[in-house]
Amino acid sequence: DRIKRFSIPFPGLQLRDSILVVDGHDVAVLYYMQGEHLGPFGPMEASGNRIEVLAGELFKFDQQGLMSELVTVTRLDHVALQIKGHRHVHAHQTVTLAEPTRLNPSIAANLRATAKGLHDKLISGDFSDVAENVLVNVDGAHESGVATLRMHFNDLLTAFGDLGVEHETVLVDGDRVAIGYQLNGVHTDTWQQPSGDILAPANKRVQVRVIDFL
Helix, strand or coil, rough: CCCCHHHHCCCCEEEEEEEEECCCCCCEEEEEEECCCCCEEEEEECCCCEEEEEEHHHHHCCCCCCEEEEEEEEEHHHHHHHHHCCCCCCCCCCCCECCCCCCHHHHHHCCCHHHHHHHHHHCCCCCCCCCCCCEEECCCCCEECHHHHHHHHHHHHHHCCCCEEEEEHHHHEEEEEEEEEEEEEEEEEEEEECCCCEEEECEEEEEEEEECCC
16 A cells, blocks of 8 residues: 555656665665656645655565565655655656675674764764765765765754664665664754755654665
């Protein structure tokens, strides 16, 4: 039913995998949803606009190879922005599946702990372990440079002063890592939404689930 709800508003919707992380019985997938808005989506009538949004999923499989758990994070707010014309998708980008690179065994053995430690540093505002020319993909926008990454995290840390992170899943496959976690904090400062609108401090606690692919 979750998948079928897109068939009427976005007939022919394509799911294009970008990153696949396989770690034992656990799998993480980063993919793009690409299509055209040709039918009603909630209260929004067909606009004919292209849509392209990122989604991440965490799968767990049992001993028989059947999926036993699923966590999905999809930027549906971006779908609404694109339907309403606040964000324009002039053409769907070409998406290719990135193959993981096998690492030196001595590095690979510690990568899970290294990635989790790096993630904790980023959440705390420490970017000392990030390459200066790091490639950054935030919600489908491709950018580069540690300054760009710092800006995105600093926006979070400013808006949510007591921001905390609770790791739920850390998957490793070659040089690729997927981290599923929950962010928790009180909204104490202004926050700019993807639409560009500024949210005034609500002084309410917010909890969101996130999947990062490193």
